[in-house]
Amino acid sequence: MQPDHLSATFSALADPTRRAILARLALGEASVKVLAEPFEMTLPAISKHLKVLEGAGLITRSREAQWRPCAIHAAPLKEAVDYMQQFRKFWEESFLQLDALLQDLQSKDKPND
């Protein structure tokens, strides 16, 4: 795959079907057919989603007779989380601000303070 790992990871995650597939795989390996069952979608569509997930390195595939079971591979997720942590201070800041705001409101609730 191309060097742009993050784009591949994020765009794989940007689809609810693919996220649901990942959630299912978190419970254990599964074949394409089993993965497709919860969805009102044809098998080729699921097959394409799996290809996207595989392309992003989020799943790996093996072979067992005519089945090609999928398993989750979370390493790219760690990369993505690590990337996002660089912004951590910003959401922590905004929590602090919210905190300050709440305290401010509270002090105004008690006018005899």
Add this chain to the structure above:
Amino acid sequence: MQPDHLSATFSALADPTRRAILARLALGEASVKVLAEPFEMTLPAISKHLKVLEGAGLITRSREAQWRPCAIHAAPLKEAVDYMQQFRKFWEESFLQLDALLQDLQSKDKPND
């Protein structure tokens, strides 16, 4: 925005230009023109990227005379990280496996162990 917050967040992050804009905004507020400078791209293109980021709630915009400065808003990033943490045990598992593998290799390196 629609309830599907996560899709919006991930697909906003799935573009290197938008990630670069976020990184720039981590240094402080900036106008559209300033944000556009590092890129070989027209202003309307940047404007569209900003609209995507704003749609995902990752930036907020204010007004100062003819400028519309952007500021980072990291709350959706926290949501996304929280979502991904559900898979944490999988990447930790694979680290443990890697660890075990390395130890195995090491023990084979020292035959008189």
Add this chain to the structure above:
DNA sequence: GGTGTATTATACCGATCAGTTAATTAACCG
């Protein structure tokens, strides 16, 4: 070899996307 099951490939469609150019709005400045 023929049949059934699991999966992928191909070809197609409509929608959305990422970018462009050109025109427009909005605000400042003299």
Add this chain to the structure above:
DNA sequence: CGGTTAATTAACTGATCGGTATAATACACC
């Protein structure tokens, strides 16, 4: 007012996306 700067809108284009239907492949079992 006219001119300049900042930013958006509108209209267009080519590419990618998410899905379909249908055909092809791969394997197991008899």
